[in-house]
Amino acid sequence: MDSVVEPVNVAIIYYSATGNVHALAQAVAEGAEKAGANVRLRQVAETAPQAAIDSNPAWAAHREATTDITQASHEDMEWADAVLFGTPTRFGNPASQLRAFIDTTGPLWFAGKIAGKVFSAFTASNTPHGGQESTILALSNTFYHWGGIIVPPGYTDPIQFQSGNPYGTSHVAGDGAPGDTALQAARHQARRVTDTAAALKIGRAAG
Structure with missing residues (x-):
């Protein structure tokens, strides 16, 4: 009897x-859920001083509105077959808050617990040329070191020709909240990642 994956x-x-x-x-x-995955949505810890947060009403309001979202842990990384990282750009790089979490994963890497997983990334910047691609590429540098399998959206769906970023879903925050095009692109990226991880899982089980 075939094993159930x-x-x-x-x-x-x-x-x-x-x-x-x-x-x-x-x-x-x-x-990812629509593609059949078990999903965990996790935010990393806030490391900015409270004074900085309070100086921006939108920042403070968002912090208050998302207190119910579980904080990311190493166990989430071990549990996952695929991980999608999201971050705003910071001078063409991931935000320090996300980097702070990533920089704690050395023990997982050393133990080989994240090698072979599927990774992908998405981002937002304030301006159209605010470092979106370089931010995703910077995260890819980490995925290489982990021995990860990087799955970008590419131009694998018509929505990508509208969103314009084959590296990963990106949004220009200066234009307001993400609209339908960016959200559709994000859903497509997640489906592609999920489908790839599923194919790998089936193949590994068969092997």
């Missing part, structure tokens, strides 16, 4: 200050 586990681990990346992360979760 369980649905893939997908973790969405993100940082969002004012809510744009959070909206993308929710769309990613929807896409």
Whole structure:
């Protein structure tokens, strides 16, 4: 009798200050769930001083509105077959809050517990050329070190020709909250990641 392969586990681990990346992360979760995955939506810990948060009403409001979202842990990384990381751009790089979480994963890497997992990333910047691609590429540098399998959206769906970023879903926050195009792109990226992780899981079980 053929062995039964369980649905893939997908973790969405993100940082969002004012809510744009959070909206993308929710769309990613929807896409992964629709593709049949078990999903965990996790935010990383806030490391900015309270005074900085309070100086921006949108930042403070978003912090208050998302207190119910579980904080990301190493166990989420171990559990997942695929992980999608979301972050705003910070001078062409991931936000320090997400980097702080990633920088704690050395023990998982050293033990070989994250090698072979599927990874992908999405982002938002304030301006159209605010470092979206370089932020995703910077995260890819980490995925290489982990021995991860990187799955970008590419141009694998018509929505990608509208969203314009084959590296990973991205949004221009200066234009307002993510619209339908960005959210559709996020759902497609999640489906592609889920389908790839599922194919790997089936293949590994058969091998």
